[in-house]
Amino acid sequence: MEARLSEAVVAPAADETRRTSKRITLGLGGGVLLEWYDWNVYGIMAAFLSPHFFPSTDPVTSLLAALAVFGAGFFARPIGAAILGPVADRTSHKRVMMISVSAMAVSSLVIALLPTYEKIGAWAAFALFAIRIVQGLATGAEAGVANAIAIELAPPGRQGRYLGLIGGTFIQAGIFGSTLVAFFVSASVSRVELTEWAWRIPFAIGGVLGLAVIYLRSALPETLIKTALHREDEFAKVHDTTAGVWKTLWKVRLSLLAVVLVIGSIQIANYAWNTGLPNMANGVFKENSTAVFGITTAMGIVWIISGPIIGGLADKVKLSKAFTILRLLLIPAFFITLFYTERSALLFAAIMIGGGAIVGFNMSLYNYVATTLMPKSVRTTGVAIGYALGVSIFGGPSAYLLVWLQHHHIAWLFPVYGSIITALSVAVYWMAKRRGMVYVSE
Template sequence: MSGSRPMQTMAQPSIDFIQPEKQVATRSMTIGLGGGVALEWYDWQVYGFMAAFLSPHFFPSNDPVVSLLGAFAVFGAGFIARPLGAALLGPIADRISHKRVMMIAVTVMALSSFLIAILPAHKDIGTLATAALVILRLMQGLATGAEAGVANAIAIELAPPGEEGRYLGLINGTFIMLGSIGASLVAFLVSAAVAPEVMREWAWRVPFAVGGLLGVLIFFLRQAIPETLIARAMHHDEMSRVQKTTGGVWKALWNVRLSLLAVILVIGSVQLANYTYNVGLPNIANGVFKENSTWVYGILTLMGFCWMVFSPAIGAFADKIKPSRAFILMRLLLIPAFFLTLLYSHQSLLTYAMVMLVGGAMVGCNMALYNFIATTLMPRTVRTTGVALGYAIGVTIFGGTTPYLLVWLQREDMAWMFPIYGSLVALLSVVVYQIAKKRGCIYVGE
């Protein structure tokens, strides 16, 4: 029949499966899973928050904007490694072990953060300092390329039936923001505790060291998480058997390439907005307009706290009205959020606060949903690889380039182009998602 799914025979359980039944997350599982997600975001965001302070140490220049652009170029380089990490580790997770790949990812993230904390500056070892910084950020990119996909694959399998939106809102909204808030809060506390010249000289290293130490705790918390390659598909999924070869994973992913494109845009659009508000605007405030950094980080922390509190409610709202409807509604809110950034064009802490809290609330509504929506677009047999690769490509193309593009356009007096660009990407994500939905590419929640 036209438009209907072909009948598939359910594959019988085999020794490739670790768990015979679906498990629902316990509190310790949730803390371990969410804590690792939080640490990933803490370690990744700390670099963005500290870019204005570390830039003179690794990219010395008489022009602070040039130094900042150098730091943002390395920020973007870390994103380039994310698709490679997804391509290398995603199929391993889908074929062999979700949990093992997740543990590797969180270890590499934390170790890289600690090494950045003790890395000698340009004045000590010259260009080797810059090269080492790039290598460490590439390592973090490889790790996070796999972490996002595997964490979502585990979360969707451990979610209580019928509450996938609420649970992923908790993991990918509340815990993501816990990590981001933790980074901005540590930055706030360090900035408030030391003199400005001390912050510029060495105290910017402290948040990186904290991330490295937290990694040890999260490693042990994640021991409670079970393997989630399960024998029985939880959702209407035509592919129920774990792929035996990497080639099989890529073949299955090619068959759902429209879903992959939708994942790229669903994630890329919201990450464009996320890095505008979490990295671009705060660094413009600190590095270009020379606002009081303690207040800048304080406002950033308040914005993140608001995101964390209402994320589960947004997920529950999606469960109630259908994820597709909630996604479209929230995604359209990004358009005014992008245009609000035009208001912050000169030094004004009050304007900065207004833009961050009002526009940031619109971005936060999308941050609560985007991982859930992306996960619904992938069949479970390639869920880790599909979400990880789509996430990595989307965040690299759109998120990783955002801070650099935002600062560069403002410097060239073309700031008006940025919200147009962001709005077009947001609208494109809605269009492609709708096409994928009409072609039956939604596997959870509809």
């Protein structure tokens, strides 16, 4: 009788734990999804919004101006990470996550309603620039917080699969969602209507989506205080001061450099495939926009599926081995971009799906690798700053650089540049590993 009573009590408790775990995963992953949706939707719609904010007789010049603003938002991320990262490590993960998701939702709604150059002149371009800076500041610590929490919540022996879900599948779902919405909008209206006003629709959807994510994140527990280890070990304790965070971070500066390069090299490829190539197709070669968005969406499906699969593979073999093999495969993938030199939907599809698959496999692991390189006491700050620097220095300019080099007939420099940074990421990662600077066991 007592055994049956005990089972009856344990079963609801287990069910409640599973429901709580699902809510945490949805709140955590939903914010990651929103960040990437809002960030990517500007990139893929740049060719259509550019004439409204940066009018020019040369459409490529207009597009490059829009992509420059796209890149400018990345340069605000390190500042946001430096400000918000220590707040998250010392006081509250949840507070920083709520700031981030709220800023992204509001910013998307503002862009959807923003007056154009025709209405307010150069102020339109300035306002768009300011919004991107706000988004960069607010999301500076998002990656660090999300991955720091995810590595703590991951089931033992399944860190790769769980980080592949949060840092892979949810990221790709955000990118996929932005391209899918763009596809349906493009398929529903004419190219003239898309250029005139329909480009605003994906931004409006991002703002509404943000409201749902804000609700999900409001129910998240404050994980920092509940799981913190208040010990003398500076790599495990919660620091009393921001200065303590920075002191510890300086001691693991080789790991920080590895994080910057691990993230930066894959972000070169990410923004080349998700922003640079689609905008080249739409803005330079004047491909059918619905086909471009459809092909980019198909690539996103591959990326979504690969997240937990590649993460699970890293759980079975050593993470370092999986990372090294997949990262080095990125080098030949960069050179595939050289084949896209004229209008051809078939060639565009082959480059996006073929080379994009390798990029997607790497996107499934980079957050996991970066998180293992940071000790617990500075994990949020270290990953956030490393992420922000990697994305701003390497990822942000990637789309602009790809289009600019192609426009000036020196496209071969792009894969050379990407390959050098990729090789450096592997080399510095192994330097850090051999010095004992991997803080989560494989």
